[in-house]
Amino acid sequence: MAKPHTVQSASKAPLSAWLLTLLLTGCYVLSVIDRNIISFVAVDIKRDLGISDLQLGMVQGFAFSIFYAVAGLPLGWAIDRFQRRRLLAAALFVWSGMTMLCGAAQSFLTLAIGRVGVGAGEAALTPGSYSMMSDVFAKSQFARASAIYSLGPPLAAAGAAGLSGFVLSQAGADGTVTLPFLGTLQGWRALFIIAGAPGLVLAAILLLVSEPARSRPAAAKDGGDKLLRFLAINWRTHGMFCIAVMLSVLIGTSYSAWVPATLERTFGWNKVEISKLLAVVGLVCGISGSFIGGVLSSWLIARDRAIHILYIGLGCAVVTLICGFGISGVASSTLFLITLALAGVIHPLVMMISPTFLQIITPANLRGRMTAAFLFINIGVGSGAGPTLVGFFSTYVFGAKALPSALGTVSAGASVLALAAYFYVIRKMPAYFSSNLDTKSGV
Numbered sequence: 001m002a003k004p005h006t007v008q009s010a011s012k013a014p015l016s017a018w019l020l021t022l023l024l025t026g027c028y029v030l031s032v033i034d035r036n037i038i039s040f041v042a043v044d045i046k047r048d049l050g051i052s053d054l055q056l057g058m059v060q061g062f063a064f065s066i067f068y069a070v071a072g073l074p075l076g077w078a079i080d081r082f083q084r085r086r087l088l089a090a091a092l093f094v095w096s097g098m099t100m101l102c103g104a105a106q107s108f109l110t111l112a113i114g115r116v117g118v119g120a121g122e123a124a125l126t127p128g129s130y131s132m133m134s135d136v137f138a139k140s141q142f143a144r145a146s147a148i149y150s151l152g153p154p155l156a157a158a159g160a161a162g163l164s165g166f167v168l169s170q171a172g173a174d175g176t177v178t179l180p181f182l183g184t185l186q187g188w189r190a191l192f193i194i195a196g197a198p199g200l201v202l203a204a205i206l207l208l209v210s211e212p213a214r215s216r217p218a219a220a221k222d223g224g225d226k227l228l229r230f231l232a233i234n235w236r237t238h239g240m241f242c243i244a245v246m247l248s249v250l251i252g253t254s255y256s257a258w259v260p261a262t263l264e265r266t267f268g269w270n271k272v273e274i275s276k277l278l279a280v281v282g283l284v285c286g287i288s289g290s291f292i293g294g295v296l297s298s299w300l301i302a303r304d305r306a307i308h309i310l311y312i313g314l315g316c317a318v319v320t321l322i323c324g325f326g327i328s329g330v331a332s333s334t335l336f337l338i339t340l341a342l343a344g345v346i347h348p349l350v351m352m353i354s355p356t357f358l359q360i361i362t363p364a365n366l367r368g369r370m371t372a373a374f375l376f377i378n379i380g381v382g383s384g385a386g387p388t389l390v391g392f393f394s395t396y397v398f399g400a401k402a403l404p405s406a407l408g409t410v411s412a413g414a415s416v417l418a419l420a421a422y423f424y425v426i427r428k429m430p431a432y433f434s435s436n437l438d439t440k441s442g443v
Contacts, residue, residue: 030198246381358370
């Protein structure tokens with residue numbers, strides 16, 4: 001294996017650092033495809049398995065997110081201590097295999113078990129990726145590397161839509177697809193199998209990567225309660241920041257989980273049309289949001305104004321509030337798509353700036369665990385509650401034909417809470433910066 005490297009003090013990162021970033025970004029793309037592919041075949045799954053909107057929201061939400069969150073905490077601890085490339089390879093193998101097993105589900109319970117496995121496996125990726133990247137890039141270049149990594153979700157949105165459209169377009173009149181060695185399967189079952197297979201190959205490639213040297217020694221000597229002590233002291237800044245971002249995640253995952261079903265059930269679009277549209281939205285809006293977030297955060301960090309990243313989050317909450325009111329009860333697919341485009345820019349923008357800001361305000365020897373805790377809140381609560389709440393409102397309040405109203409209610413309500421959280425953090429964060437951070441060099 002090649003000698004581990006670090007470039008924390010270097011002015012220019014080596015090629016190997018950028019290749020590592022691209023590989024981790026590819027893993028991120030696959031992870032988001034595997035977690036979100038279910039939304040493109042939600043109507044078919046509901047029909048074949050005989051489940052309700054609430055149950056459908058649960059398998060898209062909490063079945064995935066709770067175990068993602070729970071597994072993330074011990075995995076974050078392990079990432080701060082052991083070889084990250086091996087942990088990530090094992091995690092990739094697990095979630096890819098469980099994605100394929102979702103295609104064999106025969107009931108709500110068996111589908112939920114598959115989603116549990118996907119969530120538990122994916123939990124290692126982002127903490128491990130940010131930990132590795134922060135060790136091979138100087139702080140002046142970390143935001144750029146983070147921007148590349150954050151392209152994962154928009155690329156995955158386009159990839160999931162394109163893959164879904166291609167596979168489902170191959171289905172016959174009875175909705176079945178024939179796969180080599182597996183025979184004839186329902187289109188949605190074939191989609192899960194095809195989506196999961198590439199991850200098994202990428203897991204093997206990860207084992208060939210050299211482990212980066214840590215910028216600080218691994219946290220083996222830290223007490224197990226070190227992160228808890230840190231958060232107990234800084235909950236007004238780090239804790240409330242995580243809650244603000246979690247509410248943004250709740251909104252974004254609500255859209256990603258239910259937009260395909262809304263277009264199909266409310267506006268009568270077919271699956272291939274939906275896939276083509278969402279592929280364009282994922283590429284254009286998603287990459288635009290990530291690019292804008294990367295440029296703004298890099299510009300602010302370079303000028304020692306990283307704290308102003310919080311104002312970007314505040315502005316994003318204002319936009320999603322407007323989207324929530326705009327989408328409620330909308331009868332025109334055109335207006336719905338305009339709202340979708342705005343949300344498609346905002347969510348990746350928030351997910352671009354937030355992890356970067358978190359790395360800046362967190363000590364290096366706590367970053368793996370802090371990122372895992374960040375994801376515990378965002379994924380465990382936000383990604384779980386968003387799809388589930390929309391399913392609840394659709395089933396018990398507005399009815400299955402009024403999905404836009406359910407989406408709008410969740411978006412507007414979460415946006416109001418996010419605004420309050422951002423205002424609070426903006427008041428408290430300057431004191432943390434002045435007493436804990438050297439903005440020129442980081443933590």
